[in-house]
Amino acid sequence: MTEKLKAAPVAYQNETFLDSPDGRILRMLAEYQEPLARFRREQIQDTVVFFGSARFHGSQQAEKTLADVQSNHAGIPAGKLQQELKLARANVEMARYYEDARKLAHMLTKWSIDIPARRHRFVVTTGGGPGIMEAANLGAHEAGGKSIGLNIQLPFEQYPNQYISPSLNFQFHYFFMRKFWFAYLAKGLVIFPGGFGTMDELFEILTLAQTDKLAKKILVIIYGSEYWNRILNFQAFVDAGAVSPQDLELFKMVDSPDEAFEFLRDGLTKYHLGGVPKKEKEREVTPEIAKTRP
Numbered sequence: 001m002t003e004k005l006k007a008a009p010v011a012y013q014n015e016t017f018l019d020s021p022d023g024r025i026l027r028m029l030a031e032y033q034e035p036l037a038r039f040r041r042e043q044i045q046d047t048v049v050f051f052g053s054a055r056f057h058g059s060q061q062a063e064k065t066l067a068d069v070q071s072n073h074a075g076i077p078a079g080k081l082q083q084e085l086k087l088a089r090a091n092v093e094m095a096r097y098y099e100d101a102r103k104l105a106h107m108l109t110k111w112s113i114d115i116p117a118r119r120h121r122f123v124v125t126t127g128g129g130p131g132i133m134e135a136a137n138l139g140a141h142e143a144g145g146k147s148i149g150l151n152i153q154l155p156f157e158q159y160p161n162q163y164i165s166p167s168l169n170f171q172f173h174y175f176f177m178r179k180f181w182f183a184y185l186a187k188g189l190v191i192f193p194g195g196f197g198t199m200d201e202l203f204e205i206l207t208l209a210q211t212d213k214l215a216k217k218i219l220v221i222i223y224g225s226e227y228w229n230r231i232l233n234f235q236a237f238v239d240a241g242a243v244s245p246q247d248l249e250l251f252k253m254v255d256s257p258d259e260a261f262e263f264l265r266d267g268l269t270k271y272h273l274g275g276v277p278k279k280e281k282e283r284e285v286t287p288e289i290a291k292t293r294p
Contacts, residue, residue, distance in 0.1 A: 031177040035170055039185065042167055045119035046272070047148060047185045048108060048264065050101060051201045052132025052192030052223075053094075054158070058102075062088075062095040097192050097224060098135040104190065104223075104257040105139030105147070111265060113145050115273070120146055122187060122268055127151065127178075128169065129158045132192045137163035150178050179204065187272050188219040188264050191251075193227040209250050210243070217271040220251040221260050228253065 008014075017023050057065070066088040073081050105124045112122040124140040126133035128149025140147035141163040149164035151171050160169050172178040183205060191202045202222070208214050222228050237243040254260045 028174060028177060031172055031174055032180070035181055038167070038170075042146070042165075043119040044123055044146075044148070044168070044185065045117065045121055046187045047123045047125040048188035048190065048268075049125045049182050049186045050105065050132060050136035050190045050192065051127070051194060051198050052097065052101060052135075053194040053198065054127070054129045054131035054133060055091075055195075056094045056098045056131045056135075056193070057091060058098045058135070059092070059095040062091040066092050094193065097227075098132060100223070100257050101132045101135035101190075101192050102139040102142075104260050105136040106143045107139075107257060107261045108264060109140040109143035109145035109147070111261075113143070122264075122272075123148055123168075125150065125182070125186070126164075127197075128160045128164060130161055132194065134161035134163060137161055141165075150181055152178050183208070183218075186218055187216065187268055188221070190221045190223055190260060190264075191228075192223045193231075199232075206247075206250055210247055217267075219264060219267040219271075221263060222251050222253045223255070223260060225253045225255055 011017060012026075018026060056062075066085075069081075069084050069088045073084075076084070108122065109124055112120075115121045123146050124136050125148040126136045128137075128151035133149070137147045137149060138161075146165045146168060147163065148168040149160050149170065151158060151160050151169070152175065153171065153173050160171075170181070172181075179201065182201065186205075189202075189205055191198060202220075205218060205220060209218065209220070234248055238245050238248065252263055254263060
């Protein structure tokens with residue numbers, strides 16, 4: 001007697017298929033649809049995104065690390081000790097950006113909480129990790145508001161920081177889907193000092209704005225002129241004819257939380273709280289990253 005075959009799993013429960021190259025499109029769609037459903041459930045209308053280095057610490061931790069290196073150096077080769085001291089001193093210097101991100105996120109969240117709206121406006125959003133990301137989530141948390149963390153699977157572990165609102169803690173596999181969610185709801189972008197990833201995220205948004213691929217006004221702040229003017233010479237782009245002079249108006253350079261908050265508050269009020277032309281307001285009912293034209 002022939003033994004009956006067991007029922008095969010339905011496709012959406014077939015883990016072997018879902019984890020295979022053929023299931024990649026479904027995994028991509030999941031990283032779009034699941035966050036979308038959660039943002040709707042949590043009543044998130046739009047965001048302000050904070051980018052910056054994962055390697056910077058708060059002032060207290062940075063100063064403690066420097067003190068530890070200075071006092072516990074027995075047996076460390078001189079060359080290595082100098083490197084560690086140089087890095088520890090740099091971390092103390094850069095800690096001010098952690099503190100500034102924390103303060104700015106606190107100010108922005110306090111202001112946004114009082115906006116009369118059915119949904120949460122201008123919610124602080126980060127990449128979910130340590131450093132500047134942690135600082136911004138911490139500032140929003142201390143202000144009593146929600147904040148979002150869009151984390152990413154990396155070869156080295158990046159754990160979500162503890163200050164993200166638990167219901168808004170996300171984990172992505174695909175960088176492009178994570179970057180989509182950074183931009184999709186964003187009405188403001190604050191770029192703190194950082195490395196390759198921070199510059200990648202900055203130039204992607206600037207390119208979308210430059211090429212008129214954004215269906216909304218995104219305010220872009222580059223925070224810390226002392227740092228960024230050493231890293232990037234924006235005027236050199238213009239001098240070489242690589243960009244137009246007006247392209248430098250796509251962002252604003254600032255050096256204090258108060259200056260950054262004033263620019264965000266005024267710009268968000270003007271463009272996204274009723275101070276914009278009717279057509280632009282109508283177009284922002286459903287946030288779009290790209291215009292609908294073919």
